[in-house]
Amino acid sequence: MYFLSKFIWVFLSPLNFLIIFLLFGFFLKQLNFKIFSKFIFIFCFCFFIIIGFFPTGQFLLFKLEHQYQPLEVLPKEIDGLIVLGGPSSAGLTAIYDQVHFNDGGERLTEAVLVIKKNQPRKIIFSGGSSKQNFESSHAFVAKKFFHEMGINTNNIYFEYKSRNTYENILYSKKIINPKKNEKWIIITSSFHMLRAMKVSDKLEWSLIPYPVDYRTANNFSGFRFSFNLLNNINNFDLALHEYVGLVSYYLLGRTNEIL
Numbered sequence: 615m616y617f618l619s620k621f622i623w624v625f626l627s628p629l630n631f632l633i634i635f636l637l638f639g640f641f642l643k644q645l646n647f648k649i650f651s652k653f654i655f656i657f658c659f660c661f662f663i664i665i666g667f668f669p670t671g672q673f674l675l676f677k678l679e680h681q682y683q684p685l686e687v688l689p690k691e692i693d694g695l696i697v698l699g700g701p702s703s704a705g706l707t708a709i710y711d712q713v714h715f716n717d718g719g720e721r722l723t724e725a726v727l728v729i730k731k732n733q734p735r736k737i738i739f740s741g742g743s744s745k746q747n748f749e750s751s752h753a754f755v756a757k758k759f760f761h762e763m764g765i766n767t768n769n770i771y772f773e774y775k776s777r778n779t780y781e782n783i784l785y786s787k788k789i790i791n792p793k794k795n796e797k798w799i800i801i802t803s804s805f806h807m808l809r810a811m812k813v814s815d816k817l818e819w820s821l822i823p824y825p826v827d828y829r830t831a832n833n834f835s836g837f838r839f840s841f842n843l844l845n846n847i848n849n850f851d852l853a854l855h856e857y858v859g860l861v862s863y864y865l866l867g868r869t870n871e872i873l
Contacts, residue, residue: 619778619862620744626858628665628851632658666843671850676830678856679804682811685824692734693796696821697725698782698810699741699752700803702759708749713759718803720826722756725801726763728824734799738790740773740782748774779806779859780868783813792819803827805852809859812869 624630639654664670701718715722729737739760741752748754751774761767771789776782792798802810804825814821829849840846863869 623855623858626854628661628847628854632662665850666846667839667841669838669840669846669849671846671848671853672830673834674853674857675805675849676834678808678853679825679828679830680832681808682804682823682825684828685799685822688728688732688799688824689797689822691797692728692732692799694736694738694790694792694798695725695728695734696783696786696790696798696800697721697737697739697741697756698779698800698802698806699739699756699776700806701827702741702752702755704743704750704752704754707755707758713755713762718827721801721803722759724824724826726760726765728799728801729760729765736790737770738773738786739770740776740786742774742776742781744777746775746777748772779809780813780863783810783817783819787817787819794820797822799824801826805829805856808873809856809863809869812860812871813863816869 625634635654635658639651639658642648642654643651698721701716701721703714703716706712706714725739728734739753739756741756743750743752745751753772753774757767757770757772760770773782773785773789776785798819798821800807800810800814800821801824804827807823807825811821811823829852860869860872864872
């Protein structure tokens with residue numbers, strides 16, 4: 615299922631989708647299906663305008679990110695902390711022997727603050743890779759980062775077998791076996807928090823959301839025409855990936871509801 619989802623996303627990713635549809639339109643044109651090809655070309659042009667010249671993706675991200683507000687006051691006593699992986703490159707970290715972040719490094723930097731300030735009794739970082747070995751996982755990078763920040767990594771469990779959000783929380787729960795009355799905080803990107811919380815609800819693990827890595831402001835200014843094409847398309851790609859994840863998780867029975 616994991617590899618199938620990756621394969622499907624190749625076709626659903628906005629730029630890939632546009633290219634595939636354009637090629638299909640040219641193919642139909644060569645076969646003299648001019649009406650159908652014209653329709654496809656018009657659709658691709660309109661789709662490109664909507665996602666490229668308007669902040670459509672920013673609006674979709676805004677709707678995701680503000681499902682949960684920043685956690686300004688933490689509980690006085692925290693039983694556990696779970697940090698979801700994703701914001702790093704194990705390959706580049708190994709090559710240069712320097713911690714390499716992709717987008718979303720706040721998951722780790724904020725985790726350091728929580729660990730030092732609140733000293734949760736149990737800590738688990740969950741982040742693997744398709745190879746499912748430690749050296750190629752996000753957990754590998756996280757362990758190096760926490761060690762360099764002065765955190766005792768012997769007190770942290772680094773889960774590296776998970777390949778997606780569902781496995782992150784499922785495997786973590788099996789390892790930790792949390793009690794119902796325990797207070798657990800979960801740190802992940804704000805746009806990703808909704809899916810993580812839906813999964814935790816399905817798995818009957820009550821978690822306190824600590825969203826980080828915000829990509830939008832706390833208000834949406836409206837659909838203004840913009841020539842920042844790459845940023846607009848990247849935002850749309852990120853948002854669409856999350857909405858597709860929410861729908862697919864519901865269909866697969868990994869959550870009880872979509873939104």
